[in-house]
Amino acid sequence: MPTLSVAMIVKNEAENLARCLESIYNWVDEIIILDSGSTDNTKEIALRYNAKFFENFEWPGFGKQRQIAQQYVTSDYVLWLDADEQVTSELKISIQEAINHNEPNTVYRIVRLGEAFGKKIRHSGWYPDYVVRMYPTGLARYNDNLVHEKVVYPQSALVKTLSGDLLHYTYKDIHQYLIKSTRYSHAWAEQRFNQGKKGSIFEACIHSIGCFVKMYLLNLGFLDGKQGLLLAILYSNYTFQKYAELWDKTREI
Secondary structure, rough: OOOOOEEEEEEOHHHHHHHHHHHHOOOOOOEEEOOOOOOHHHHHHHHOOOOOOOOOOOOOOOHHHHHHHOOOOOOOEEEEEOOEEEEEEHHHHHHHHHHHOOOOOOOOOOOOEEEEEEOOOOOOOOOOEEEEEEEEEOOOOHHHHHHHHEEOOOOOOOOEEEEEEEEEEEOOHHHHHHHHHHHHHHHHHHHHHHOOOOOHHHEEEEEEHHHHHHHOOOOOHHHHHHHHHHHHHHHHHHHHHHHHHHHHOOOOO
């Protein structure tokens, strides 16, 4: 029977890690965790669940860090999880069935259900959130993106959707959101700058307004209540911030 590894990249995830590992540790064959410099008890929690724990302190970006982690995987299949995610019972069964069937040249996408500020978000463009997360280890890998990395696989590969949701505890509070968004906007601007892209304040304004309209009106974010309005405002600000950062990197002094 084919074997399955769960792979993760983490840093200071002591608050989330146990919940994630609890949902998978007793039915997968291997847990690979690559840490980028945690100062809390992330390592102790990982070892408690018999994870194979590795470290890489020279941060190369999300995509390349995942590539490094995949080098440690020894199973036939790899399932990627983030520390703030949790596999549901229905998803577990679907994953196991896919592994047992072992269909050739096939990658699998999962539906994420995000929770923000204490509420599961079922609109706002958040759900269903399809992400390719499981594949034969030798068939695919993540790209080199500094942020918003994606799995790359042969064009001939079949993409199948697994049943059940992957719970994603995205933002606990505003403070956590601000930390994440600042890190992501900086990496996004750095990536675009390295690609020779330029930004403008006008472009930042247009994309920011468009983001709010899309999330809150077109994607029915108003049906997510106060959280939907808050997310639309915050994402609009994030969009402005990343384009403004790109402008700041490319402006003439």
